[in-house]
Amino acid sequence: MRAPRGTGIVLLVLFAGTPSALAGQEDAAAAGKVVYDRWCAECHGETGQGDGSAAASMLPRPRDFTQALYQIRTTGSGQLPTDADIRFAIENGLPGTTMPGWPNLTDGEIDDLIVYLKSFSRFFGQGPAPEPLDFGSDPGGGPAAVEAGAAAYLTMLCEECHGLSGRGDGTSAPTLEDWRGLPIRAADLTEAWVLNGGSSVEDMHTRMLTGLDGTPMPSAIDAMNSGVVSPDEVWQLAHYLASLGPREMPPLRDVIRVGRAEGGLPADGGEEAWAGVEAFYFPLSGQVVQLPRNFAPAVDGLWVQGLHDGNDIALRVQWNDPSNSPDPNWDEWQNKITTALDLDGAEPIALDSVGAPTSRPPDAVLLQFPFEPPEGTDRPYFLMGDAREPVYLWTWDSETGVGAGRGRGLDSVEPLAEDPVAGEATWEEGRWTLYLRRSIEIESDGLDFAEGTPTPIAFQAWDGSSAEVGKRSSVSTWYYILLEPPASSTVVVTPLLAMLLTGAFGLVLVRRAQDRRRDG
Amino acid sequence: MKQRGRALNSHLRNSFWYGGKSMRSHFWNRSAALLAVVAMAACGGGGGSSEGAADDAGEAAPAAAAVDPSTVGTISGMANFGGMVPTMEAIDMSAEADCAAGYGADGPMAQNVLVSNGGLANVFVYLSEGVSGAPAASGAAELDQVNCRYTPHVLGVQSGQDIEISNSDNLLHNINATPTENRGFNISQPRAGITSTQRFQVAEVMVPVRCDVHGWMQAYIGVVDHPYFAVTGADGSYSIANVPAGDYTMTAWHEEFGTMTASVTVTAGGTAMASFDYSGEMMGADVPMGDALVLEHGTNRIRVERTQ
Numbered sequence: 001m002r003a004p005r006g007t008g009i010v011l012l013v014l015f016a017g018t019p020s021a022l023a024g025q026e027d028a029a030a031a032g033k034v035v036y037d038r039w040c041a042e043c044h045g046e047t048g049q050g051d052g053s054a055a056a057s058m059l060p061r062p063r064d065f066t067q068a069l070y071q072i073r074t075t076g077s078g079q080l081p082t083d084a085d086i087r088f089a090i091e092n093g094l095p096g097t098t099m100p101g102w103p104n105l106t107d108g109e110i111d112d113l114i115v116y117l118k119s120f121s122r123f124f125g126q127g128p129a130p131e132p133l134d135f136g137s138d139p140g141g142g143p144a145a146v147e148a149g150a151a152a153y154l155t156m157l158c159e160e161c162h163g164l165s166g167r168g169d170g171t172s173a174p175t176l177e178d179w180r181g182l183p184i185r186a187a188d189l190t191e192a193w194v195l196n197g198g199s200s201v202e203d204m205h206t207r208m209l210t211g212l213d214g215t216p217m218p219s220a221i222d223a224m225n226s227g228v229v230s231p232d233e234v235w236q237l238a239h240y241l242a243s244l245g246p247r248e249m250p251p252l253r254d255v256i257r258v259g260r261a262e263g264g265l266p267a268d269g270g271e272e273a274w275a276g277v278e279a280f281y282f283p284l285s286g287q288v289v290q291l292p293r294n295f296a297p298a299v300d301g302l303w304v305q306g307l308h309d310g311n312d313i314a315l316r317v318q319w320n321d322p323s324n325s326p327d328p329n330w331d332e333w334q335n336k337i338t339t340a341l342d343l344d345g346a347e348p349i350a351l352d353s354v355g356a357p358t359s360r361p362p363d364a365v366l367l368q369f370p371f372e373p374p375e376g377t378d379r380p381y382f383l384m385g386d387a388r389e390p391v392y393l394w395t396w397d398s399e400t401g402v403g404a405g406r407g408r409g410l411d412s413v414e415p416l417a418e419d420p421v422a423g424e425a426t427w428e429e430g431r432w433t434l435y436l437r438r439s440i441e442i443e444s445d446g447l448d449f450a451e452g453t454p455t456p457i458a459f460q461a462w463d464g465s466s467a468e469v470g471k472r473s474s475v476s477t478w479y480y481i482l483l484e485p486p487a488s489s490t491v492v493v494t495p496l497l498a499m500l501l502t503g504a505f506g507l508v509l510v511r512r513a514q515d516r517r518r519d520g
Numbered sequence: 521m522k523q524r525g526r527a528l529n530s531h532l533r534n535s536f537w538y539g540g541k542s543m544r545s546h547f548w549n550r551s552a553a554l555l556a557v558v559a560m561a562a563c564g565g566g567g568g569s570s571e572g573a574a575d576d577a578g579e580a581a582p583a584a585a586a587v588d589p590s591t592v593g594t595i596s597g598m599a600n601f602g603g604m605v606p607t608m609e610a611i612d613m614s615a616e617a618d619c620a621a622g623y624g625a626d627g628p629m630a631q632n633v634l635v636s637n638g639g640l641a642n643v644f645v646y647l648s649e650g651v652s653g654a655p656a657a658s659g660a661a662e663l664d665q666v667n668c669r670y671t672p673h674v675l676g677v678q679s680g681q682d683i684e685i686s687n688s689d690n691l692l693h694n695i696n697a698t699p700t701e702n703r704g705f706n707i708s709q710p711r712a713g714i715t716s717t718q719r720f721q722v723a724e725v726m727v728p729v730r731c732d733v734h735g736w737m738q739a740y741i742g743v744v745d746h747p748y749f750a751v752t753g754a755d756g757s758y759s760i761a762n763v764p765a766g767d768y769t770m771t772a773w774h775e776e777f778g779t780m781t782a783s784v785t786v787t788a789g790g791t792a793m794a795s796f797d798y799s800g801e802m803m804g805a806d807v808p809m810g811d812a813l814v815l816e817h818g819t820n821r822i823r824v825e826r827t828q
């Protein structure tokens with residue numbers, strides 16, 4: 001256990017200044033440096049300034065330890081973190097960022113690392129050790145608490161940045177900057193599993209009272225102490241935030257099951273009928289296989305639902321994107337992204353004489369399928385196929401709508417003349433809802449969703465306002481989509497078998513998802 | 521902006537998907553983009569106006585608690601501005617109608633350069649060398665938010681002095697101070713009547729303060745180790761009382777014109793003059809931010825030193 005070791009560190013700090021304690025600190029810092037140089041320096045830089053070799057392609061950037069600005073703390077706004085706060089971030093990582101948790105480090109290694117991290121900044125060691133705030137106690141959750149919390153959300157005007165639905169699409173969202181002047185997202189509170197401080201009610205409550213130093217997220221403590229909201233209402237607000245969506249990443253399932261619609265297919269993505277249809281969540285990660293790579297993807301996942309009526313298949317795809325691109329309100333954001341981010345060789349979008357971008361890319365999503373039914377586990381290359389084995393693309397972008405194409409690689413797409421796919425998309429409060437429809441079977445092409453046979457499916461997404469175009473996208477691996485037969489017949493391929501067919505890349509995504517889920 | 525039609529085949533050329541290799545540089549219609557470019561040019565006019573600006577007279581620093589009047593004098597002077605006054609940009613406050621309503625027909629203008637009758641407002645002047653010891657800060661400095669702007673725009677405080685930050689607007693501001701020598705803070709004030717008390721422990725000229733909800737809101741706080749500082753008023757004048765007799769260097773800081781210094785000798789009972797001359801050509805000067813002032817005890821000097 002770590003308790004004895006932790007106690008030792010506390011004593012060292014208490015007696016800092018005596019020669020033996022100083023020597024102990026120096027030993028710990030030297031041991032911490034070894035850990036740091038091996039695991040941390042590539043992102044955080046040798047001198048701790050957050051400027052390692054990998055940093056420029058990341059947003060948000062790695063922490064600059066010399067400033068001692070720690071987002072995830074239990075101390076007041078602007079205060080230094082406690083050692084336990086630093087340990088929390090090292091052990092759990094910061095979900096939603098490129099900072100993973102470090103289960104490979106021992107308690108002792110983390111103790112040493114903390115001493116070394118603190119040595120980067122002159123702020124540590126001045127004055128008394130930082131103390132956590134008094135967070136009071138949770139009066140409890142439940143529907144009444146959630147309702148009171150929703151009122152507190154409006155009282156505190158959280159929607160200015162986080163939006164009315166909490167998806168990070170508030171009026172101020174496009175202009176937000178971190179302490180370095182780099183663009184920073186207002187958190188999407190409906191995806192609690194990517195909140196960097198954790199997703200529990202306690203985590204949310206703590207973040208509201210401490211603020212996230214170095215970001216636009218302020219501390220609510222003076223508003224609470226002034227009586228704008230009571231201490232209980234801040235807790236209720238935390239319960240409300242925790243109610244906005246799943247706290248953990250939805251379990252990854254490999255097969256989208258498409259049921260038969262009894263009362264006919266919905267005619268668009270807004271119909272009530274979709275509410276009763278099972279939704280499947282698929283995480284996306286940045287395209288980092290081919291140049292230019294995308295290490296800071298904007299779209300991190302999408303929800304897919306499907307229905308069929310024996311003739312047509314209808315899919316509803318939903319994902320959160322705070323910008324309805326192209327939107328001039330996001331010009332500044334787009335410009336900052338193109339200057340702040342190492343685009344890995346992609347050409348930045350040029351500005352005109354008044355500083356406006358010469359191009360505002362659209363938002364876009366594609367679904368891809370094999371052209372011919374796959375044999376065994378063989379599937380086309382997951383990045384839009386290749387010359388040998390093209391893929392069938394259902395494309396949508398916010399400028400030109402729905403289309404269909406043949407992909408032979410990431411920058412080789414040609415339209416299909418038949419226009420077999422129809423559909424439309426709507427954007428509301430930070431979320432796109434895309435409706436797609438096609439015949440289950442078309443004579444002239446090989447994509448056949450014949451009942452009982454799982455068809456491989458994969459996804460890609462772009463956020464235009466984040467200057468995502470071409471290969472700078474978010475991608476998924478191959479999954480499956482399966483039309484459910486009428487109740488009388490038998491399922492030919494079980495979901496379990498289909499899961500076994502999923503390739504190694506899928507496992508990577510799953511592991512990554514698990515990493516991100518470990519928080520709070 | 522207008523979207524092009526959604527007819528299924530209309531996009532086969534020049535769309536997101538079919539740009540091939542040229543996709544990277546231009547895969548959507550540039551002319552459409554240009555149509556949508558919002559005029560971002562600044563409105564002219566209003567140069568030199570000082571509506572809602574700093575106080576009429578330069579605000580003196582809080583007086584020391586126990587001053588022997590037979591040993592102190594006063595420093596006063598002007599920040600003079602010559603030549604063409606740079607045009608300040610209009611602030612688009614349409615997102616906050618309640619705030620915008622607080623301004624005249626010209627609407628709110630930026631406060632970077634406020635000139636009135638040849639006097640430059642919002643210059644932070646302080647003794648940067650020659651101070652030996654100093655009385656502790658007394659009383660609190662005040663920073664208010666009125667019609668989505670900071671009042672004052674430039675504030676001087678003594679290290680350790682309470683800064684009372686209040687909100688006169690019944691809407692959300694966050695006060696985000698980003699010093700480099702001190703610890704910062706970021707506090708939300710979602711309605712009128714909230715007050716936050718903050719302090720900076722060490723000298724730092726200047727500490728930027730901003731509101732992330734309203735990108736135009738910007739203030740600067742100058743923190744020094746003694747009470748001998750002032751901010752020039754709307755007429756460009758300032759006055760610092762109760763300065764111990766002696767020889768000093770005075771530094772003037774302005775957010776667009778950077779810093780300049782002057783030597784000043786204070787005599788008991790006398791008034792020393794120190795003025796600073798500015799002109800529009802100085803726009804774009806190197807403006808120091810976050811410089812530490814390290815008090816060297818026993819050497820009778822304050823040394824300006826960049827510690828990082």
Ligand SMILES: [Cu+2]
Nearest residue numbers: 693731733734
């Ligand atoms: Cu504001």
